[in-house]
Amino acid sequence: MSAATKTNAGLYDCRDAFSKTLEALAEADERVVAVVNDSVGSSKLGGFKKRWPERLVNVGIAEQNMVGVGAGLANGGRIPFVSCASCFLTGRALEQVKADVAYSNTNVKLCGQSPGIGYGELGPTHHSIEDLAWLRPLANLVTIVPSDPWETEQAIRFAAAYEGPVFIRVSRYPVPALDHKIDRIEPGKTEVMREGTDVAILANGVMLHKALRAAEVLAESGVSARVVNMVWMNPLDVEAIVDAAGTGAVVTVEEASVRGGLGGAVAETLALRRPVPMEMVGFPGFVPTGTVDFLFDHFGLTAAGIAAAARKAISRKG
Amino acid sequence: MSLSTASAPVSGADRIDLVRAKALNIRRSAFTMVHEAQLGHPGGDFSAADILATLYFGVMRYDPDEPRHADRDRFIMSKGHCTGAFYSVLAQAGFFPEAQLKTYMQPLSKLNGHPNRNYLPGIETNTGPLGHGLPVAVGIAIAGKLTAKDYRTFVLTGDGELQEGSNWEAAMAAGHRKLNRLTVIVDRNRLQQGDRTEATNALDPLDDKWRAFGFHVEMIDGHDHAALLDVLGADPSGRDKPLCVIANTIKGKGVSFMEDNVSWHHGVPTDEQFAQAIKELI
Numbered sequence: 001m002s003a004a005t006k007t008n009a010g011l012y013d014c015r016d017a018f019s020k021t022l023e024a025l026a027e028a029d030e031r032v033v034a035v036v037n038d039s040v041g042s043s044k045l046g047g048f049k050k051r052w053p054e055r056l057v058n059v060g061i062a063e064q065n066m067v068g069v070g071a072g073l074a075n076g077g078r079i080p081f082v083s084c085a086s087c088f089l090t091g092r093a094l095e096q097v098k099a100d101v102a103y104s105n106t107n108v109k110l111c112g113q114s115p116g117i118g119y120g121e122l123g124p125t126h127h128s129i130e131d132l133a134w135l136r137p138l139a140n141l142v143t144i145v146p147s148d149p150w151e152t153e154q155a156i157r158f159a160a161a162y163e164g165p166v167f168i169r170v171s172r173y174p175v176p177a178l179d180h181k182i183d184r185i186e187p188g189k190t191e192v193m194r195e196g197t198d199v200a201i202l203a204n205g206v207m208l209h210k211a212l213r214a215a216e217v218l219a220e221s222g223v224s225a226r227v228v229n230m231v232w233m234n235p236l237d238v239e240a241i242v243d244a245a246g247t248g249a250v251v252t253v254e255e256a257s258v259r260g261g262l263g264g265a266v267a268e269t270l271a272l273r274r275p276v277p278m279e280m281v282g283f284p285g286f287v288p289t290g291t292v293d294f295l296f297d298h299f300g301l302t303a304a305g306i307a308a309a310a311r312k313a314i315s316r317k318g
Numbered sequence: 319m320s321l322s323t324a325s326a327p328v329s330g331a332d333r334i335d336l337v338r339a340k341a342l343n344i345r346r347s348a349f350t351m352v353h354e355a356q357l358g359h360p361g362g363d364f365s366a367a368d369i370l371a372t373l374y375f376g377v378m379r380y381d382p383d384e385p386r387h388a389d390r391d392r393f394i395m396s397k398g399h400c401t402g403a404f405y406s407v408l409a410q411a412g413f414f415p416e417a418q419l420k421t422y423m424q425p426l427s428k429l430n431g432h433p434n435r436n437y438l439p440g441i442e443t444n445t446g447p448l449g450h451g452l453p454v455a456v457g458i459a460i461a462g463k464l465t466a467k468d469y470r471t472f473v474l475t476g477d478g479e480l481q482e483g484s485n486w487e488a489a490m491a492a493g494h495r496k497l498n499r500l501t502v503i504v505d506r507n508r509l510q511q512g513d514r515t516e517a518t519n520a521l522d523p524l525d526d527k528w529r530a531f532g533f534h535v536e537m538i539d540g541h542d543h544a545a546l547l548d549v550l551g552a553d554p555s556g557r558d559k560p561l562c563v564i565a566n567t568i569k570g571k572g573v574s575f576m577e578d579n580v581s582w583h584h585g586v587p588t589d590e591q592f593a594q595a596i597k598e599l600i
Contacts, residue, residue, distance in 0.1 A: 033464070035457075054464060055464065057460060059487070059491050060490070060491070062487035062488075062490070062491070064449075064453060064483070064484040064487055065453040065456065065484060065487035065488045065490075065491055067453070068450060068452075068453020068454045068456070068457060068484065068488065069453055069454070069456050069457035069460065069488075069491065070457060071443060071453075071454045071457060072443075072453070072454040072455060072456060072457015072458040072459070072460065072461065073457045073458075073460060073461045073464075074457075075392065075442055075443065075454065075457065075458045075461065076457070076458050076460070076461020076462055076464075076465065076467075077388060077461060077465065078461050078464065078465075080457075095447055095450075096450065096453070096484075099444055099445070099446065099447055099450055100443060100444070100450055100453070100454055103434075103444050104434075104435055104436070104443050104444040105435075105436055106443070
């Protein structure tokens with residue numbers, strides 16, 4: 001866990017893993033540059049800026065230009081990490097992400113900071129619960145949703161080494177470090193975090209932690225739940241999804257809209273390959289104001305809410 | 319292989335003659351493609367033809383056999399709909415065989431309606447939606463500064479296209495960073511798809527706008543090969559600002575019934591119109 005900074009509560013802000021990993025990469029490879037929209041602080045890139053002021057390209061509050069500049073830097077042989085609040089990176093600059101990065105297939109690394117409802121009280125303009133649905137149809141764009149500091153570090157290292165466009169969600173919500181059984185993440189390969197036979201819970205990002213707690217809750221009442229870490233949105237681990245349906249019931253959990261994101265991807269896969277009862281846990285639409293934890297509770301993005309969804313899916317088995 | 323401007327070194331009157339001949343070829347080739355495909359944007363192809371011929375046959379440093387050479391000058395066709403002219407100049411410059419132009423917009427052709435860098439050599443970025451070229455060009459120019467390379471970056475925008483706000487985000491950054499090896503060329507034909515620019519969402523005073531964003535501005539006749547060679551070919555080393563060349567052009571330039579006529583934005587010719595145009599393009 002070298003790249004992470006633990007908080008007093010034993011929890012981690014994945015932005016620390018992001019910035020420390022990026023600095024380590026920049027130290028080793030002069031091609032690594034950062035591109036921001038006045039988001040040095042919110043991306044925790046103050047240290048990067050201090051060490052390499054020339055390689056921290058701050059275009060000001062101009063996200064369309066920011067993404068285009070990223071594509072241009074890649075053209076000039078740099079490895080740009082374009083870092084900005086996910087809501088603006090994927091919303092304001094969506095056409096640049098589509099045309100300049102995904103369709104042009106350029107070597108740009110898009111880092112969506114504080115995604116989901118990370119900016120709780122600031123409201124839906126600053127929430128980024130639509131990003132996964134917006135980006136999922138974009139061919140070429142590798143999309144990663146890390147759940148903890150180790151996975152965030154892995155995602156950043158993968159992105160730097162990979163030749164092509166990548167989008168990574170970088171969460172600010174405090175999370176513990178998970179007990180991973182793999183040495184490194186591999187494209188399109190999920191990690192089964194817990195084995196189970198009655199239901200499979202497919203989750204990623206911050207929600208993976210809550211899914212694991214839900215599995216514990218279910219175990220107390222004798223329900224065996226598998227928990228699968230869907231860290232790769234693209235490429236999608238289709239076989240792991242089909243395999244999960246072998247339990248007879250599937251629940252998806254994401255810090256995102258229930259329309260078009262992880263739930264949509266899993267539903268498409270199951271409809272084509274192995275239909276089973278399925279429930280989706282996520283946000284139904286624009287989210288009201290509130291602290292992040294209040295909003296998770298309010299919409300059932302909790303261990304109890306996930307467990308209830310799992311029981312409902314199980315009850316629908318034929 | 320070292321990079322050089324296409325064709326053997328020539329100067330003065332010979333260079334102007336070469337560019338004039340290439341521009342004529344671009345117009346004839348582009349209009350042939352549009353006629354055969356019954357698709358395209360010939361008005362803008364013709365207003366840009368002299369600018370493209372000047373860049374590729376009088377100014378830019380490139381090697382069609384090594385199209386992604388790290389030291390190449392970059393050209394970005396931000397007005398990506400004008401592929402008739404763009405593909406024609408790339409083929410003439412040797413990036414792909416001229417015979418391939420016959421496939422323009424045919425099913426599964428690499429000559430898509432808008433350019434794709436992964437289909438054809440010589441294309442830097444996929445354009446089509448307007449206002450995308452300049453931000454990418456700014457990034458290329460920043461990369462050039464970071465790596466201390468002396469390549470130049472050129473971007474050709476339409477004039478109506480400048481109504482897209484992303485251009486001005488990029489212009490602000492280019493001026494702020496004094497990207498002196500960046501050149502924006504505005505194909506100022508004063509017509510956009512539906513009407514005159516000034517009747518739609520006025521751009522003038524356009525030179526003042528670019529100056530206010532930190533550019534050195536040159537206003538020239540965009541069909542004057544000598545002026546184009548002079549302004550675009552000038553060494554940027556002594557300049558501490560990016561350059562904006564407002565090239566005053568005529569949409570449909572070179573064909574009497576097309577000139578300054580908005581219907582030729584994406585109008586396509588009948589056989590009779592095509593024959594008449596080819597007669598005039600000599």
